[in-house]
Each structure stands twice: as structure tokens, then as C-alpha cells.
Amino acid sequence: MLKRLKKESNELRQKRTTQRRLNVLFIAIMTLMTLLVLRLGYLQIVKTEDYKEAVASNENIEINESVPRGRIYDRNGKLLVDNTAKKAITYSRGRMTTTEDMLDIARELAKLIDMPTDKLTEVDKQTYYIQTHRNVADKLMEKEAEQYQHNMISQEEYDSILYRKIASHVKLSQTELETAAIYREMSAGSQLTPQTIKNEHVSEKEYALVSQNLAKLPGVNTTMDWDRKYLYGDTLRTMFGDVSSKEEGLPKDNIDYYLARGYARNDRVGQSYLEYQYEDVLRGRKKTMHYMTDKSGQIISSEVVDPGSRGNDLVLSIDIDLQQKIEKMIDKHIATLRAQGAKNMDKVLVVVQDPNNGDILALAGRQISPEGKITDYHYGTFTSQYAVGSSVKGATLLTGYHENAISLNDKMVDEPLSFAGGMKKKSYFNQDGRVTINDKEALMHSSNVYMFKTALKIAGLNYSSGMALPDDITEAGRILRKGLNQFGLGVKTGIDLPNEVMGQRGHLTDNAGNYLDLAIGQYDTYSPLQLSQYISTIANDGYRIQPHIVKEIRQPSKTETLGPVKEVIDGKVLNRINNTPREIKQVQSGFDMVFNQIEGTGYNSFHDTVVKSAGKTGTAEVFQKGQPRVNATYIGYAPSSKPEMSFSIIYSNQPVPPPWLPGGDLGKDIINAYFSSKK
Structure with a gap:
């Protein structure tokens, strides 16, 4: 009885153990099944799009061919920058292509073309030698292997030793050097993307x-590459900017930026000015191919998904005919002024624009060496700044009104001013006497004293002989600068070009003398483009408009004509100045007197322009290598x-001065040329 019970008990225990094991196994299987179902669900539902994209990226390949950039036209549809085709030989590496395959192709290609070898480095030669003389490399590296x-050593250490040891063995014939140069270019490309082997000569x-x-x-393939072609030679050449070569590729300091936007490392991109600023517009769209491969990765068929196209075109606000005329005028006036004594004059900068919409019609700059050699400095119109003198006095008056x-x-006495501490200030036109003038006459005569007294009144002070100037001029300086800023003086204009300067601001807090100089343009510095925006703001009755050099973006056309308009770039109103129409008219009237009254500082140059004009002149005292000089400025508008x-x-x-040189004659010639061409 006890035996039977014990036997049953053992059987029962074994059965229970077996059942537990089966239960554990069942749970494990069910858990694995559940995980498998969840994983499949995750892959099918959550990751579907990712895998579709991965498959598409393996099948739809963007071909890294050199795509022509968009063209650049002037405002009248005249082609300024085009692309010129040139023959090229390229190579696209397949997914299963081996190093030996590439070397064989390079050897065959070297028999057919003359390949320049001047860009081969010692490392390139050593790499080629190692690939073609494995037995020599292996023998040299037995111990290191x-x-x-x-x-015991890393891959990096192994390679370093190998290149050091192989250096003395590398002796390549001319044919081998050309083969190495071809192989170097072939190796630089990624799979299925064309790499240029030769595109020069x-x-x-x-x-x-x-x-x-x-x-x-x-x-290997034969195709066409391109270079930029400038149809007007050096005119505006610096403003168009440069495009990198295939050897330069992406700029190293911005390589991550471009790679994140789908560029290849050897893509050509705009490096400066217009080409850089409008890179996203001018860059072409690359061809996309759909590849079908077998299980081994070999391509069995392909088709073009997107043929690609050259970039969009730019239509500039520039009038190229006016631009060329102005450049010739500048050169003529440089010769005239140098002959009259301006031997140290080193820059002439001109901006012409439409004051009503911000269109830049011409940007011209010249640098002059001490020997008289003239070079382009167009970009200096917005990348350099100068003390501009009395040209700013219209803005000073309008700030005083506000x-x-x-x-x-209002009438004030123009007289020499004396302040405590011995500081003296006076006007150039009236250095010793006392003359009562109003605001318009102050502009006509370019009265410094009227502006000094206005600046004092902005600071809450009335002039009296021998008065002490305040120790802290911070608030008055802030107010005056803010007034000048609303015209564009001392702030960026917003032009659609890189590297624009804001101008330099000096220290005002505890120097009231500098504050007074600010009122006559003798302290802060401004760019020629800021001066242009300022005079345009007065010309158009008080609207500061953002200047722009690109007028339209057009879709590429397959013919020589312009394609459809993609985007129109209008002048954006940045602000309206804080003055009434009557106050603006008052300054406009004063500017009219500057050019058209016989006592006006601009009368000699501007009183007989083909249409009546108005504006302001300025002279700023500066130093050049320790010697006193002046910057002469002229601003105006017409009619x-x-x-x-x-x-x-x-x-x-x-x-x-004296004598006063006739720099304003250039402004007269510009006005006459502009309106004569319109007729």
C-alpha cells in the first residue's frame, strides 16, 4: 500500500513537473509569437515609409553631373552672365566595381587621353604604387602585418608605417603618372555618381x-561640362561673384550646411556676392535615374526619372548700359581730378537707384593706386564706410523738427561758436561774421552752426558764448542717432547682397564735441548705399525702401528668351520717417536751393542739368597716413x-580745399546720361 502510494506520488510529481515545463515553454512560445507579431506590425505600420524611402534611395539615384547654373540678365532683358559648354570625360563607379577593375579602366583610359599630372600629390603616387605593387608592399610590411x-598596432599606425616605407620605392613612368592621375579622380566619386576625370582642354x-x-x-562616359561666361567683360564682374571649381567643391567652412541640403562634396557653388546670395535660385536640378539590380548588385536596367535642368534665371534691377556709361564717366573724372591735384584720392563710389521702389540701377566703384592705376571696387558701395560730412544735414534738420x-x-545767427574749455566751432562759408539764416538757407550754404545749434536744442540747450557743454550727452546722442537711423544712416539698408556694413559709431556718452560733429556728418561713418537710401527717402516723401539688385526670378527657358516669371522682388517699405509732409517739403526746398540758387554749394555742377535736380553736398575732414584730407560727397535726385x-x-x-575740385560734375553727367537715354 505504501509502495503504491509512493509510486503514485512520484508519478504525480513527475507529471506536475512536466506540466510546469510545458506551461513555461508555451508561455515562452506565446511571448515570442507576440513579440514577432508586434515587430512585424511595427515594421509594416510604423516603419513602412522609412523602408520605402530606403528602397527608393537605392533605386532612384540623383546623378552628380555638373548642372549649368541659371543665367543673369539686366532689367531690360540683356544677357549678362551665361554658361558656356565644354567637353568632359566622366566615370561612374558601379556598386560591385573593385579597385582592380578601376585600375584596369584607368590604364585603358590613359592610352586615349593626355591626363595632367600636376595635381598628383606624393600620397596619391604612393597610393597608386601600393595598389599596383601589392607584393612589394606586403614584403615590406611582413612584421607590421x-x-x-x-x-599590437592599429590600422592607422599600419598605414602610416606603410606609406613611410613605400616612399623610397615609388618610381613611376609618365604613363603610370597619368594612370595614377586618372585613378585619383575615379576614386574620388561615390557609387553610381559621375566623377569628372577631365574637363579642361x-x-x-x-x-x-x-x-x-x-x-x-x-x-566611362563623354559628356558636356560648363563654365560661366561674362558677356560684358569686367563690367560688374566682381558683383556677380565667383563659383567654385570641381576641385574646390563645397567650401570647407560650410560643408555641413551644403551636405545637409543634398549637395555632393565636389558640387560647384556660389562663393561670393550674387552667385553666393542666390545660390538656391541659380543652382541647377540634377538628373535622377532609376536603377534595377540583380541579387549580386549588378545593374540590369536603368531609366531617367527626372532629366534635371539648369538653375532659375535672375533679372537684375541694373541697367547695364547706364552702368557702363557711369564706369566710363568715373574713369574720366578720376583723370580730371588727379590732374587738378587729387593725387591721393583713392576711391570713387557711386550708387544710382529708383527712389520709389528700391531698384538699384547702377553700382560702381573704383580704387586708385598712388600711381594712378584704376581697379574695380563695385562692392565697396555697400562694404565700406566713410565720414560723409554735410550731406547728412537734411536728416539733422528733420530730426530737429520731430x-x-x-x-x-526758424532763423538763427550763423557765427563762430565758443565753449568753455576753449573749444570753437564755425561754418566754412561764414568763418568770422554774423549772418542770420533760416533752415532752408542753412542747407543752401551748408551751415555748420545752424546744425550745431539745432543739436544743442535737441539736448535741451540754447547756445550762449562761453557756455559749458554737458558732461553726459548720452540721451541727446541717442535721439539724434535714432533720427539719422530712420533714413538708413548707421543701419543696414537690407540690400540682397552679403557682407553689407552698418557703419561705425563713435563714443558719445561724455563728449559733447563729438555729439556736435555727429550733426554735421563728421563723426559716425556711412556707406555709399546708406547715403543713397537716405536721399531716396527724402526724394519719395519719407519712405525708407529696402534696396535690391535682383528684380525678378524666372524659370529657365530652353530658348534664348526669358522664361516665365517665378517671383517678383518689390521694394519693401522698411519705415516712414517721423515727419510731416510740410517738414519733408521744407528740406526738399532747401535741397532745391543747394543745386539751383547761385549761392548753393552744388550750383556750379548742377544748376543746368537736363532736368531740374535737387540734392546736397558734403565735405568731411579725414586723415590719410597722418596727412589731412577730405571726403567729398554728393547726393541728389531728379526731376x-x-x-x-x-x-x-x-x-x-x-x-x-581750397581750391574746391569739381567732383559734382560726375553727378551732373549721371543725371544727364540717365534722362538722355530715356529720351
């Missing part, structure tokens, strides 16, 4: 020979009643 196999014979032997050269420091037609164009001119480092 064993060390590497036992993890490809002869008709080379192009034909390679084309005839393409069947023996898998991956701050209720002065009123229209004075309903302006269509405005201009600013800066001559830097002219001789201290």
Missing part, C-alpha cells in the same frame, strides 16, 4: 577616341518735382 593581426581627338571605346570602358527743437523757417532717379557719390581722400 603580424603585429596588426595580433592587435579635352581635344576633339580625345573626345572621339573615348566615345568610340565606351564599350571597353565600363562606367523733436520740436526747431520749427519751419526735383517728381523724382525718378537718385544718386550718391563719395570721393575719399581728396586734397583739403
Whole structure:
């Protein structure tokens, strides 16, 4: 009985153990099944799009061919920058292509073309030698190979030793050097993307020979590359900017930025000015291919998904005919002024624009060496700044009106000013006497004293002989600068070009003398483009408009005509100045007197322009290598009643007058040329 019970008990225990094991196994299987179902669900539902994209990226390949950039036209549809085609030989590496395959192709290609070898480095030569003389490399590295196999040295250390040892063995013939140069270019490309082997000086014979032997050269192709072509020579050449070569590729300091936007490392991109600023517009769209491969990765068929196209075109606001005329005028006036004594004048800068919409009609700059050699400095119109003198006095008056420091037609005595501590200030036109003038006459005569007294009133002070100037001029300086800023003086204009300067601001807090100089343009510095924006703001009745050099973006056309408009770039109103129409008219009237009254500082140059004009002149005291000089400035617009164009001119480092040099004659010639061409 006890035996039977014990036996049953053992059987029961074994059965229970077996059952538990089966339960554990069942739970494990069910858990694995559940995980598998969840994983499949995750892959099918959550990751579907990711895998579709991965498959598409393996099948739809963007071909890294050199795509022509968009063209650049002037405002009248005249082609300024185009692309010129040139023959090229390329290579596309397949997914299963081996190093030996590439070397064989390079050897065959070297028989058909003359490949420049000047860009081969010692490392390139050593790499080629190692690939073609494995037995020599292996023999040299027997000891290191064993060390590497036992993890005693790293791959980097192994390679370093190899290149050091192989250096003395590398002796390559001219044919081998050319083969190495070809192999170097072939190796630089990624899979299925064309890599340029040669695109400079490809002869008709080379192009034909390679084309005839393409069947023996898998991956090699003959195609067309491009270069930029400038139809007006050096005119505006610096403003158009540069495009990198295929050797330069992406700029190293911005490589991550471009790679994140789908560029290849050897893509050509805009490096400066217009080409850089409008890179996203001008860059072409690459061809996309759909590849089908077998299980081994070999391509069995392909088709073009997107043929790609050149980039969009830019239509500039520039009038190229006016631009060329102004450049010739500048050169003529440089010769005239140098002959009259301006031997140290080193820059002439001109901006012409439409004051009503911000269109830049011409940007011209010249640098002059001490020997008189002239070079382009167009970009200096917005990348350099200068003390501009009395040209800013219109903005000073308008700030005074707004701050209720002065009123229209207020009269003041122009007289030499004396302050405590011995500081003296005076006007150039009236250095010793006492003359009562109003605000418009102050502009006509370019009265410094009227502006000094206005600045004092902005600070809450009335002038008296021998008065002490305040120790802290911070608030008054802030107010005056803010007034100048609303015209664009001392702030960026917003032009659609890189590297624009804001100008330099000096220290005002505890120097009231500097504050007074600020009121006459003798302290802070401004760019020629800021001067242009300022005079345009007065010309158009008080609207500060953002200047722009691109007028339209057009879709590429397959013909020589312009394609459809993609985007129109209008002048954006940045602000309206804080003055009434009557106050603006008062300054406009004063500017009219500057050019058209016989006592006006601009009368000699501007009183007989083909249409009546108005504006302001300025002279700023500066130093050049310790010697006193002046910057001469001229700003204006025409017609004075309903302006269509405005201009600013800066001559830097002219001789201290007298005599006064006729720099304003350039402004007269610009006005006459503009309206004569319109007729």
C-alpha cells in the first residue's frame, strides 16, 4: 500500500513537473509569437515609409553631373552672365566595381587621353604604387602585418608605417603618372555618381577616341561640362561673384550646411556676392535615374526619372548700359581730378537707384593706386564706410523738427561758436561774421552752426558764448542717432547682397564735441548705399525702401528668351520717417536751393542739368597716413518735382580745399546720361 502510494506520488510529481515545463515553454512560445507579431506590425505600420524611402534611395539615384547654373540678365532683358559648354570625360563607379577593375579602366583610359599630372600629390603616387605593387608592399610590411593581426598596432599606425616605407620605392613612368592621375579622380566619386576625370582642354581627338571605346570602358562616359561666361567683360564682374571649381567643391567652412541640403562634396557653388546670395535660385536640378539590380548588385536596367535642368534665371534691377556709361564717366573724372591735384584720392563710389521702389540701377566703384592705376571696387558701395560730412544735414534738420527743437523757417545767427574749455566751432562759408539764416538757407550754404545749434536744442540747450557743454550727452546722442537711423544712416539698408556694413559709431556718452560733429556728418561713418537710401527717402516723401539688385526670378527657358516669371522682388517699405509732409517739403526746398540758387554749394555742377535736380553736398575732414584730407560727397535726385532717379557719390581722400575740385560734375553727367537715354 505504501509502495503504491509512493509510486503514485512520484508519478504525480513527475507529471506536475512536466506540466510546469510545458506551461513555461508555451508561455515562452506565446511571448515570442507576440513579440514577432508586434515587430512585424511595427515594421509594416510604423516603419513602412522609412523602408520605402530606403528602397527608393537605392533605386532612384540623383546623378552628380555638373548642372549649368541659371543665367543673369539686366532689367531690360540683356544677357549678362551665361554658361558656356565644354567637353568632359566622366566615370561612374558601379556598386560591385573593385579597385582592380578601376585600375584596369584607368590604364585603358590613359592610352586615349593626355591626363595632367600636376595635381598628383606624393600620397596619391604612393597610393597608386601600393595598389599596383601589392607584393612589394606586403614584403615590406611582413612584421607590421603580424603585429596588426595580433592587435599590437592599429590600422592607422599600419598605414602610416606603410606609406613611410613605400616612399623610397615609388618610381613611376609618365604613363603610370597619368594612370595614377586618372585613378585619383575615379576614386574620388561615390557609387553610381559621375566623377569628372577631365574637363579642361579635352581635344576633339580625345573626345572621339573615348566615345568610340565606351564599350571597353565600363562606367566611362563623354559628356558636356560648363563654365560661366561674362558677356560684358569686367563690367560688374566682381558683383556677380565667383563659383567654385570641381576641385574646390563645397567650401570647407560650410560643408555641413551644403551636405545637409543634398549637395555632393565636389558640387560647384556660389562663393561670393550674387552667385553666393542666390545660390538656391541659380543652382541647377540634377538628373535622377532609376536603377534595377540583380541579387549580386549588378545593374540590369536603368531609366531617367527626372532629366534635371539648369538653375532659375535672375533679372537684375541694373541697367547695364547706364552702368557702363557711369564706369566710363568715373574713369574720366578720376583723370580730371588727379590732374587738378587729387593725387591721393583713392576711391570713387557711386550708387544710382529708383527712389520709389528700391531698384538699384547702377553700382560702381573704383580704387586708385598712388600711381594712378584704376581697379574695380563695385562692392565697396555697400562694404565700406566713410565720414560723409554735410550731406547728412537734411536728416539733422528733420530730426530737429520731430523733436520740436526747431520749427519751419526758424532763423538763427550763423557765427563762430565758443565753449568753455576753449573749444570753437564755425561754418566754412561764414568763418568770422554774423549772418542770420533760416533752415532752408542753412542747407543752401551748408551751415555748420545752424546744425550745431539745432543739436544743442535737441539736448535741451540754447547756445550762449562761453557756455559749458554737458558732461553726459548720452540721451541727446541717442535721439539724434535714432533720427539719422530712420533714413538708413548707421543701419543696414537690407540690400540682397552679403557682407553689407552698418557703419561705425563713435563714443558719445561724455563728449559733447563729438555729439556736435555727429550733426554735421563728421563723426559716425556711412556707406555709399546708406547715403543713397537716405536721399531716396527724402526724394519719395519719407519712405525708407529696402534696396535690391535682383528684380525678378524666372524659370529657365530652353530658348534664348526669358522664361516665365517665378517671383517678383518689390521694394519693401522698411519705415516712414517721423515727419510731416510740410517738414519733408521744407528740406526738399532747401535741397532745391543747394543745386539751383547761385549761392548753393552744388550750383556750379548742377544748376543746368537736363532736368531740374535737387540734392546736397558734403565735405568731411579725414586723415590719410597722418596727412589731412577730405571726403567729398554728393547726393541728389531728379526731376526735383517728381523724382525718378537718385544718386550718391563719395570721393575719399581728396586734397583739403581750397581750391574746391569739381567732383559734382560726375553727378551732373549721371543725371544727364540717365534722362538722355530715356529720351
